[in-house]
Every structure is written in structure tokens, then in C-alpha cells.
Amino acid sequence: MEPDIDRKMQQLSELLNLWSEQQFSFDKLDVIHRIAEPGRPEKPILVSPKDLPRRRLGSEEGHAALMHSIAHIEFNAINLALDAVYRFQDMPERYYGDWLGVAGEESFHFQMIREHLAHLGYEYGDFPAHNGLWQTTYETDHDPLVRMALVPRTLEARGLDVTPPMINKLRSIGDKRGVEILKILLRDEIGHVEVGTRWFRYLCEQQNLNPFQQFQHIIEHYYHGDLNGPFNYEARQQAGFSDDEIAWLKTL
Template identity: 65%
Template structure:
């Protein structure tokens, strides 16, 4: 019997990216073919995940400007996306380990997300190596994890604001990044991002599924709840343009898109 929450916590604490992605892949495979146990007690989940000493984490304004050097700028862009995917692995593991008393499908959904994010990270880091760089060679910012820390206390708020805001932002910006990479001739990176975009729609949909489930459990109306949380945590900061089609595929309603586009 696999204690999926404890195993997710063990993986969350691993600092070496290669060990983390291998462990996630192994757990996903094991959980697909073996019974799982879901411990109901609170686990001692730290505020910060296991991660390597590099990259240096700085404020977004302190990141070097990629346009100053075309070759380094291209590698820095791939590195920035790689960093997002590494954070996404930890975010999925944290959701499994941190939040108790949810249906089994919640934990299976987020384990699948962690496994797919691990694949994304591995593909991007291998592509980064082709330019002579590796994950950790450039500084990065920690915005995704800062929001994770703000939502440690409530799975409903986590589902609303991490997958449905921060990760959904990737749906909005990825097509333009693909255009930029295509123009530079990096068709391999475009191919990787095409896969990531398809699977990230599914990841945001997982957030939508469990946000709506938790709203239903608490007898909350999803649209007004989502709007209120945006006002509290992202007052004036969330603006379009939005990738309406991708967001609708990820479960955003017409009313939610109208609300977002009117902000």
C-alpha cells in the first residue's frame, strides 16, 4: 500500500532536480498499478520546498534583461520556462502533501500533474544543455512560490489562485513565446512548448475541477468567490489579453472570462 501523501512529502523535500523528477515518475507509475493509502492526518509540510542552491532567487525587477545579448537571452528564456516547470512539480507535490481529507481523485489528479511537469522540466533542461547551460545558471524569481505560501492555509484559495491564475497565465503568454522562438529558428523549443501548452490546459482544468468542488462543499458561488479572491490577492494586477479559447478548454466559464476581461 502506497501512502501517497507521505511519499509526495518525501519527494517535495528532495533538493536535486534529477532525483526529484525520477522519484515523481516512479511514484506515478507505482500509484497507477498499486493500491494507494491516503493518510488523513496533517503532515508537517515545510513552507519552502526542496530545491537546489542554484538558481539564485531575486526580485523580478532584478532579473537581467534578455534582449541585451541574443544568444544568452535565448538561453535565459528557456531557463525561465524551465524554472517555472520545476516550481510546478513542487506545487503539485505540495498540494498532495499539505491538504488532507479530500477525495482520492484529488491526489491522483495532482500526482499526474506532477509527473507531467517533471517531464516538461526534463525536456527543457535537456534542451537548455544544448546551449551549454543547465538549470541554475541564471537567476530566477520566486513569484509562484510566494503565492503558494499565501495559500498554504486553504485548498480552495490554492486552487483558485495558483492553477487558475498563475499557471493559467502560462496559457496566455505561451503562444507569443512560441512565435518568438520560431522566429529565432529554435523549432525544438517550439515543439516542447506545444506539448506543454496542451498539457497545461489540463493542469489548469484540474485546478478548476477542485475549485468548483470545494465551492460546492462550502455552498459558495464560484464566480463571485473567484472574483473576490482576485480582488483580495491580485487587486489591479491581473490584466489581459487572455487566451480565451485555452482558458475555456481549462474550464473557465463565459461569465468568468467576461469578468476577467472587464477588470
């Protein structure tokens, strides 16, 4: 819930230290709150995705707007990883270590992009953004199985699909640092989607559910819009997508 960016990063670092020193408390909370709005700064202003202006990458503003949109995703991803730790209190200890690790890496990504934005003459908050990632996080707060299927395995997995073309675009305008950053993001996001896949499969096993059939069911009943390609099949396989899931994606 901390809205100040620098304080948020400091508090996350303290959480990670508590975990590494085995001082992390596993006492269950009496009340778990729904969080419609997590802590975030006053800017960026949030608008509907259809109201986001389209900018040409070739312009300085368009270049910065692309990096800003990635920064916004990474900032949201810090909150959603922490929510996965806070909200679902009946998971094995390793689950909490996994999601705290994801939060730490998302923080590192956000700070790298924020630094690069500053190099381009902009700050996080200078452009409008949308709230789709958190909206889905909020809508899946009732069930960790649905959360793992829809947030890491669907929304974050889109990052595996769209990052290689973005790397090519940044390479075409000579942004070497941007290319380096996105390569790090792609590598780490494969791991984050794999974390979601691992715990999705764990929960399916606990409930005697077929993971492939359950994933299809959740997409059909909970996902807003259509799941469209192109898909990065190689990265998704590395992130734990099964042969059945890859074959199914190829039919969409």
C-alpha cells in the same frame, strides 16, 4: 523536500508507480508542515522579479535565459503539485490522482527543457530566477479553495496567455525544438488549469458558494497586483473558465 534534481525525478517516478499499482497510502498524517522552502538545488540564485536582468531574445544568452525561466516555472510546478497532494488531506481520491498526474507531466516538461538548455550550452541554474510561484503556494497553504483559485487558475493560467507569443518569438529565431516543446506545454497546461478549475468548483459546491463570485472575491483579497491581459480566452475556455469569468476578464 529532495534538493537533488535527478533524485527528485526518480522519487516522483516511484510515487507514480505506487499510485498505478494502488499502493498509495491514504493514512492521514498527524502533522502537516508549512513549507517556506521546498527542496531545490543551490542554483538558480533567487532574486526579486524586478532584479532579473532583461536580455534580448536575439542573443544566444537571451535565448537560453528565456528557456531557463520556463524551466524554473516547470520545476516549481512539480513542487506545488506535490504540495497539493501532501497538504490537503480531506479530498476525494481522484483529487490525488489528478495532482500526481500534473506533477508527472511537469517533470516531463522540466526534463525536456533541461535537455534543450543543454543543447544551447547551458544548465538549469546558470541564470538567476524569482520565487513568485512558490511564494503564492506558501501563502495559500491554509485553504485548498484559495490554493485552487490562485495557483492553477491564476498564476498557471498566465502561462496560457503568454505561451503563444513566446512560440512566435522562438519561431522567429528558428528554434524549431523550442517551438515543439512550448506547444506540448501549452496543450498540457490547459489540462492542469482544468484540474484546478474542477477542484475549485468542487470545493465551492461543498461550501454552497457561487464559483464566479468566489473567484472574484479571492482575486480581490489575495492576489498581489492587478490581473491584466491580454488573455488567451480560447485556451481559458478549454481549461474550464465559465462564460461569466471570460466576460469578466474582458472588462479588465
